[in-house]
Amino acid sequence: MNGEGKNRFFVVLRGQSRQKGARGCVGRVEAEAQNGDLIALIYTGGSCKRAAVVKREDVYPLTRHQAQLLLFVSPPSRRLDLLGNTTLFRAICDLTQDDLVVVRSKKGFQLCVIKNLVQIGQKASPEDLQMLGFELALNTELTVLKKSVALPWFSAADIVQVPPALIPKLRHHTTGLTRKTVSRMNSMPNFSWKIRTKISTQETFPSKALNCHPLEVGSMVETVSGNRIVYGVIRWIGVLKGKRHKWAGLELEDEMTTVSDGMFGTKRYFTCEGNRALFVPLEQCRPDSRFLLTLPPDELLTPPQTPPLTLLEDMDAYVPPVAESEALSLLVGRMRGIQGHFNSCYLDATLFSLFSSSMTLDSVFHRSADEDVESDVSRTLRRDIVNPLRRCGFVSAKSVTNLRKKLGCGSFVTEEKDPEEFITVLFKEVLHRDSLLKIRSNTELYQEAYTHQIIVEKSQVNPAPTVQELLLMSFMTSGLRFEEIPSCLILQMPRFGKKFKMFPYIIPSTELDITDLLRSSPSECFLCGQSAACECIQCTVDHKLQPGTRKLYCSTCSAQVHAHPSRQTHSPISISGLELLPADEPVKKHRMQLFAVLCIKTSHYVSFVKYGPSPKSWLFFDSMADRCGDDSNGYNVPVVRACPEIGDFLSQPEDKLAQADMSQTSELVCRLLCDSYMYLYQSTATSRQD
Known part of the structure; x- marks a missing residue:
């Protein structure tokens, strides 16, 4: 990490450094330790710095320009929020003079024009960073400025939208007046001061750009409550008793102590969890700025289509999964992923999980050009869904509807199915693939x-079980073994229907060890590592003995363990038909890697997808996160979000995960653990290594 390049500066993403460099702090690399750790200077406020040692995997590299923009953002947690919105942050880094931006200020959302990029503070040395902010002229200033006027400064985090170039910029008239220029980065031109005259109504930024589609039931919005901005979904719109204008009933993302569960006065308008229902005038609601559309107003009611492929791109050619280095730029944002349409969320979430970043099923698309055995629906899946998703990052609802029609069953077009039903049809009828799982019982x-449906008794596992624990217990109590290592292992969690869940939350296992679940595979004693001779089911369900592990013993360890008074009634079962393990040869472990999780809440499916080897490489996908227009003329807005916090959470030891307080975790982490429906694992032999 030398020079002024991209890797010289960084932001701390996870944990703390050995000198307590907190998440969100910006730093500068000074040297690299022999163990790979970074010796750095952490900026603690303005130009104040202190030495720290941080782990390379805990930081994200920045350019100098990006580091200076983030340094002016406070508190540090807002830096990570901004960095997580990749598309917006990239646009902010490319801003130049007279560009339009939408900012959130004390007066609400306002359109501004960039006048200058200002460096704040003084350098102690040439290598030091200075905070970098924007000097903005508000759109409300329509009169001619006759003297130099101090303009407000905004940080990069104050900018909530960068309108596209298709929206005409405000025009200005240059006068003879000048303004003393401020120091600015070389990446920005040396701006001259221009004074604005009164602008005609036609030249101003359209007011509906901030309200790009009419607010309706189901819209994601934000509003001000007390002294902070709150986010929620509109569940009801109408005139409250005793009121004159339209009000909105919001179901909030987070609890508040002064709100209800859908009651206003003595009347119920909708139902939600307690302390989450807020009623506000509809005019005080704005579209959720975290997901503001950046489309010109005249295109908002036209459902976007998949960008056309160029003539150089063969529609039938194999397109590899989205690489980890390209996933954020290609997939993250609004109108990304697969666009939902009429109860298609079960299909959208499944297809995005299977094909966006995993290559487990890619062998079915390796077909030669002269091969005629490929079915029409399989060709449609490859050409209209998989290839556009991997090339363009977006699949239109039209393509999804076309695939549903070709599945050969009318109910697939209009009705909501279960993912497992669709997966069976997809693998068996469309891809003509042999069964993924070959299982043999003791009989x-x-x-x-x-x-595979996980079937366990609640008392057999921990109150917050891991997927590893559930799989082992399910196989053991049913007397099942894998006949061979599956290339793809899809596990349905122990829940019944769309509402009942056996466990309040399940801890994802990023790796599954299936060594002891393979038939005719050598097994070792879980205590000493010698060749196993017997198994004890009673010991396996004993939570005091390393839960989530099959209790296989050699003869010596079995005798010692079962000599304990509390285990003398156990009945170990001899292991037969297994290959004996040579005394000097360790058992080869067979593991599966987690690459996607399907979740369900209130009959709506979403998915979490692992898009690369890095622990932080997680995406959240919702094919119907928002809607533009009404039911007859509008369309669904799919959203893909980067969620590195999933990796941060899962990187903790299992004992800490089991004790996690769900009220203190992020929204997406809580959703993953509480709403998981299906876990998808792939063999390490087929997993992609970027």
Whole structure:
């Protein structure tokens, strides 16, 4: 990490440095330790610095320009929020004079024009960073300025939208007046001061740009309550008793102590969890600025289509999964992923999970040009869904509807299905793929399947079980073994229907060890590592003995463990038909890697997808996160969000995960743990290494 390049500066993403460099702090690399750690200077406020040692995997590299923009953002947590909105942050970094931006100020959302990029503070040395902010002229200033006027400064985090170039910029008239220029970065031109005259109504930024589609039930909005901005979804619109104008009933993302569960006065208008219903005048609601559309107003009611492929791109050619280095720029944002349409969320979430970043199923698309066995629906899946998703990052609702029609069953077009039902049809009828799972029971009964339903008793596992624990217990109590290592393992969690959940939350296992679940595979004693001779089911369900692990013993360890008075009634079962493990050879471990999780809440499916080897490489996908227009003339807005906090959370030890307070976790982490419906794992032999 030498020079002034991209890796010289960084922001701390996870944990703390050894000298307590908190998340969100900006730093500068000074040297690299022998163990790979970074010796750095952490900026603690303005130009104040202190030495620190940070782990390379805990930081995200920045350019000098990006670091200076983030340094002016306070508190540090806002830096990470801004950095997480990749598209917006990239646009902010490219801003130049006279560009239009929308900012959030004390007066609400306002359109501004960039006048200068200002450096704040003084440098102690040439290598030091100075905070970088924007000097903005508000759109409300329509009169000619006859003297130099101090303009307000805004940080990059104050900018909530960068309108596209298609929207005409405000025009200015240069006068003879000048303004003393401020120091600015070389990446920005040396601006001359221009004075604005009164602008005609036609030249101003359209007011509906901030309210790009009419607010309706289901819209994601924000409003001010007390002294802070709150976010929620509109659940009701109408005139409250005793009121004159339209009000909105919001179901808030976070609880508040002074709100209800959908009651206003003595009347119920909608129902939600307690302390989450807020009633406000509709005119005080604005579209959720975290997901503001950046489309010109005249295009808002035209559903976007997949960008056309160029003539140089063969529609039938194999397109590899989205690389980790390209995933954020290609997939993250609004109108990204797969656009939902008429109860298609089960299909959208499943397809995005299977094909966006995983190459587990890519062998089915390796077909030669002269091969005629490919079905029409399989060709549609590849050409209209998989390839556009990987090339352009977006699949239109038209393509999804076309695929549903070609599945050969009318109910697939209009009705909501279960993901496991769609997966069976997809693998068996469309891709003509053999069963993913080949399982044999103790009674030698052989069965094949595409998914496996976890079946356990609640008392057999911990109150907050891991997927590893659930799988082992499910196989053990049913006497099941894998006949061979599956290339893709799809596990349905123990829940019944769309509402009942056996466990309040389940801890994801990023890796599954299936070594002891393989038939005719060598097994080792879980205590000493010698060749296993027997298994004890009673010990396995004993939470005091390393939960989530099959209790396989050699003869010596079994005798010692079962000599304990509390275990003398146990009945160990001899292991037969397994290959014996040589005394000097360790057991080869067989592991599966988690690459996607489907979740469901209130009959709506979403998915979390691992898009690369890095622990932080997680995406959240919702094919119907928002809607533009009404039911007859509008369309759904799919959203893909980067969620590195998933990796941060799952990187903790399992004992800490089991004790996690869900009220203190982020929204997406809580959603992953509480609403998980199906876990998708792939063999390490087929997982992609970027």
